[in-house]
Amino acid sequence: MASRPHDERVSDIGEFSLIARIREWLGTAGPPVVLGPGDDCAILAPTPGAELLLTTDEQAEAVHFHRDWLAPEDLGFRALSSAASDVAAMGGRPLGAVVALGLPPDARVAEVRSFCAGLRAAAADLGCPVAGGNLSGALGGWRVVTTVAGEAAAGAAWRRSGARPGDALWLTGFPGRAHAGWRAVAEGLRPSAAGVAEALAAFRRPVARFAAVRALSGAPIHAALDLSDALSRCALLLAEASGAAVALDTHGLLSDPAAAAVARALGEDPLEYALHGGESYELLLAAPPGALDHAAGALASSGLPLRAVGEVRREGPSVLRTPTGTQPLEPRDFAHFTGGMDSEGVGE
Amino acid sequence: MASRPHDERVSDIGEFSLIARIREWLGTAGPPVVLGPGDDCAILAPTPGAELLLTTDEQAEAVHFHRDWLAPEDLGFRALSSAASDVAAMGGRPLGAVVALGLPPDARVAEVRSFCAGLRAAAADLGCPVAGGNLSGALGGWRVVTTVAGEAAAGAAWRRSGARPGDALWLTGFPGRAHAGWRAVAEGLRPSAAGVAEALAAFRRPVARFAAVRALSGAPIHAALDLSDALSRCALLLAEASGAAVALDTHGLLSDPAAAAVARALGEDPLEYALHGGESYELLLAAPPGALDHAAGALASSGLPLRAVGEVRREGPSVLRTPTGTQPLEPRDFAHFTGGMDSEGVGE
Numbered sequence: 146m147a148s149r150p151h152d153e154r155v156s157d158i159g160e161f162s163l164i165a166r167i168r169e170w171l172g173t174a175g176p177p178v179v180l181g182p183g184d185d186c187a188i189l190a191p192t193p194g195a196e197l198l199l200t201t202d203e204q205a206e207a208v209h210f211h212r213d214w215l216a217p218e219d220l221g222f223r224a225l226s227s228a229a230s231d232v233a234a235m236g237g238r239p240l241g242a243v244v245a246l247g248l249p250p251d252a253r254v255a256e257v258r259s260f261c262a263g264l265r266a267a268a269a270d271l272g273c274p275v276a277g278g279n280l281s282g283a284l285g286g287w288r289v290v291t292t293v294a295g296e297a298a299a300g301a302a303w304r305r306s307g308a309r310p311g312d313a314l315w316l317t318g319f320p321g322r323a324h325a326g327w328r329a330v331a332e333g334l335r336p337s338a339a340g341v342a343e344a345l346a347a348f349r350r351p352v353a354r355f356a357a358v359r360a361l362s363g364a365p366i367h368a369a370l371d372l373s374d375a376l377s378r379c380a381l382l383l384a385e386a387s388g389a390a391v392a393l394d395t396h397g398l399l400s401d402p403a404a405a406a407v408a409r410a411l412g413e414d415p416l417e418y419a420l421h422g423g424e425s426y427e428l429l430l431a432a433p434p435g436a437l438d439h440a441a442g443a444l445a446s447s448g449l450p451l452r453a454v455g456e457v458r459r460e461g462p463s464v465l466r467t468p469t470g471t472q473p474l475e476p477r478d479f480a481h482f483t484g485g486m487d488s489e490g491v492g493e
Numbered sequence: 494m495a496s497r498p499h500d501e502r503v504s505d506i507g508e509f510s511l512i513a514r515i516r517e518w519l520g521t522a523g524p525p526v527v528l529g530p531g532d533d534c535a536i537l538a539p540t541p542g543a544e545l546l547l548t549t550d551e552q553a554e555a556v557h558f559h560r561d562w563l564a565p566e567d568l569g570f571r572a573l574s575s576a577a578s579d580v581a582a583m584g585g586r587p588l589g590a591v592v593a594l595g596l597p598p599d600a601r602v603a604e605v606r607s608f609c610a611g612l613r614a615a616a617a618d619l620g621c622p623v624a625g626g627n628l629s630g631a632l633g634g635w636r637v638v639t640t641v642a643g644e645a646a647a648g649a650a651w652r653r654s655g656a657r658p659g660d661a662l663w664l665t666g667f668p669g670r671a672h673a674g675w676r677a678v679a680e681g682l683r684p685s686a687a688g689v690a691e692a693l694a695a696f697r698r699p700v701a702r703f704a705a706v707r708a709l710s711g712a713p714i715h716a717a718l719d720l721s722d723a724l725s726r727c728a729l730l731l732a733e734a735s736g737a738a739v740a741l742d743t744h745g746l747l748s749d750p751a752a753a754a755v756a757r758a759l760g761e762d763p764l765e766y767a768l769h770g771g772e773s774y775e776l777l778l779a780a781p782p783g784a785l786d787h788a789a790g791a792l793a794s795s796g797l798p799l800r801a802v803g804e805v806r807r808e809g810p811s812v813l814r815t816p817t818g819t820q821p822l823e824p825r826d827f828a829h830f831t832g833g834m835d836s837e838g839v840g841e
Contacts, residue, residue: 179544183734184653185582185718186546186643193542196527198534201591201640203629234533243549245593245638281551285633290593292549292640295534305532370533386531 155257156250163257164280170261174274178241187276189240191296198295198302200231202373206286214330217256219349221263224289227373229273230353230426232295234371236303238355239273245290247283271353303369308387308431310459312367315430315437317357317444317451319401320376321408321415322347324422329407340406347403351426356449360440361430368431377420378476379429380455381463387431390461393420393474397454420465421477431457503605504598511605512628518609522622526589535624537588543644548579550641554634562678565604567697569611572637575721577621578701578774580643582719584651586703587621593638595631619701651717656735656779658807660715663778663785665705665792665799667749668724669756669763670695672770677755688754695751699774704797708788709778716779725768726824727777728803729811735779738809741768741822745802768813769825779805 155163174181180188191197204224206212215223225242232239244264248257268274273293326348328334329341336342354371368387372379376393384391398419399405408415430437434453441451455466463474503511522529528536539545552572554560563571573590580587592612596605616622621641674696676682677689684690702719716735720727724741732739746767747753756763778785782801789799803814811822 180650180652185579186548186585186650188583188645188650189545189547190647191539191543191545195539197537197539197545197588197642199537199589199591199624199640199642200534201593201625201627201638203593203595203627203638205595205629205631207632208630231533235536237534240545241547243547243640245549245551245640247551247553247636276547277549279549279551279638281553282556283553283633284555285631288595288636290549290551290627290638290640292547292591292593292638294545294547294642297536299538302528302534302536304528 151255153254154250155248155252155254158254160280163254167257167261167280170258171265171275174241174276178274178276182277187241187243189276189294191240194299195296196299196302198232198235198237198297199292200228201290201292202228202231203288203290205288212287214327215349217259218263220287220289221260222267222350224291225264225267225273226271226351226353227426228291228293229271230351230371230373232293233353233355233358234303234369234428235297236301236358236361236366236369237295237297238358239271240294240296241274241276242291242293244275244278245281246278247281247288249283249286252287271355303366305368305370305383305386308368308383308389308457310389310457311433312431312457313434313453314380314391314393314455314457315432315451316397316427316454317354317449318427319347319404320372320398320425320427321404321418321422322401323351323424324418325404325407327424328411328413332411334407334410338410340403343403344407348424351424353426354428356447357428357444357451360444361437364432364440365436366430366432370429372425372427372429373423375421375423375476376429377474381474381476383429383431384463387457390458390463391455391474392458392464392466393455395465395467397452499603501602502598503596503600503602506602508628511602515605515609515628518606519613519623522589522624526622526624530625535589535591537624537642539588539644542647544647544650546580546583546585546643546645546650548576548641549638550576550579551636551638553636560635562675563697565607566611568635568637569608570615570698572639573612573615573621573623574619574699574701575774576639576641577619578699578719578721580641581701581703581706582651582717582776583645584649584706584709584714584717585643585645587619588642588644589622589624590639590641592623592626593629594626595629595636597631597634600635619703651714653716653718653731653734656716656731656737656805658737658805660779660805661782661801662728662739662741662803662805663780663799664745664775664802665702665797666775667752668720668746668773668775669752669766669770670749671699671772672766673752673755675772676759676761680759682755682758686758688751691751692755696772699772701774702776704795705776705792705799708792709785712780712788713784714778714780718777720773720775720777721771723769723771723824724777725822729822729824731777731779732811735805738806738811739803739822740806740812740814741803743813743815745800
């Protein structure tokens, strides 16, 4: 075809050439990958005796994201980091990922290259090499299904179901910041406006919290999950799985200057961002009061807040405690198929 | 909604209700699954010291299949079996799978239930439990990305790259039978016509060849892969990866009465089915001449042929040996994006 390189489409070069280029763009996967892309399976070397953690996650154009809002490089970064976040949420360490990429025939080769650069950047940041994948034509836009394998010592993975009455609830980072980033992009806030750069970074390049997992190694974590379904729903999921209730304090949820600035610029409520905004990959943890103080200190010095945001109670209802009183804690987040609020604003 | 149960759509019941039902339909995953669906990750217990095998595969409506040709139950069976086939092709055993399912909002709940029944049937047949997954809305039809984790003793996985000059090439089963099944369905052959029932079963319910892997335990397999890219291309991939060439004999490829009957009914060439037909999950193996005779005998008594179909040579070109002479071995199979021959007849 006579396309200029800039305009080259995947239909111009075909599946097998594209696979060869993708391998080159991804580079060689290091340990624990024993054998990377190119055979029937990837081979990875887990720690003998460890348990395997397995999780799969999808990002589909017009369902989970719009391409105006997310450059291909950010999509690659986000696809890997958001899937790996589930391994962090179990207190595990990543072994490697396989990525099933669906592309429309008119996708630009240069976009696929950028996507791979994003994958590679996330793989390096997370220590989670891309060990293999699958390439397919796709109707209806780009889609990425990322499956991450991780590991944890036998019996040591953090489940949702182990929270005990009296535990404190702890939260990493700023739960509403990614949602603020989406709001900033959806409403076209200037990148130079207050808080926008930080919020966009949280939305486009979420960081799976393996740094927190490492800092919490050996700590008495009773239960954990990540906030991919928004804090309000996730806190209720943890409560339900543990046969308990939770009380969340709004106090600790309003300390994010970036989300506050974006919300102020848009006349919106930063508490809504923190409670109901999706696309956040912070960790919610249950542990005895005070038990994480030391880790919190260590993480604070590296720039990642870890703060108590509530407590686990013996019985329901689960509540939100505000300066003016107590109210029921209720979920309000995106649900597929029924046209609920989409955390990224994309309806079905 | 006032839908009758038969007509109930996924948009009528929503994501969270559907997930609850899917978990019920799939049932409880047994060992080696330690923790099944419902947490951030599934937990599996590999054999200590084994290497992990990881593979991901996609089936997308209108790209890989038409729903007229494949009932939801067959789609579920095929999605798991075809992905698990890559673990068999490495000589591994399956640990478990995670399934990312994309559904259009108007998908029928009853179809999702049938899909789960197919997954469950394959999981039971293969010993590969479904340990988790992801549910998403999908534009452009149903899609399934299945990721299978398996294991093999450290250093023992069969790669593509180890074939040695002088090795015999061995093949399980009937490589053209699944393609015959697709041709039968695409051309509307009567199910009662000669060979059609066997061919349809091979197309709709392919069997990952773990029975062959078990029978070949300890055999000196130098290289292996499955035929998901068709025999002609796969033989060339094995040759290329091993720095060698191959000679395939047509003699051993024409012994399938079912494929022969379907080809005859359609006025087509059964050798084309065997060489270039896709969607076959038979195994192609390289091993010293005679080394697999014992396993072949054991497998024959259980109804699965394992026969020598050629040899590995030091140098190229790779060839096809027919009763009338020798010709170059060339691939001709489906490629995404460029509109090559689609093994299932679905263009881009």
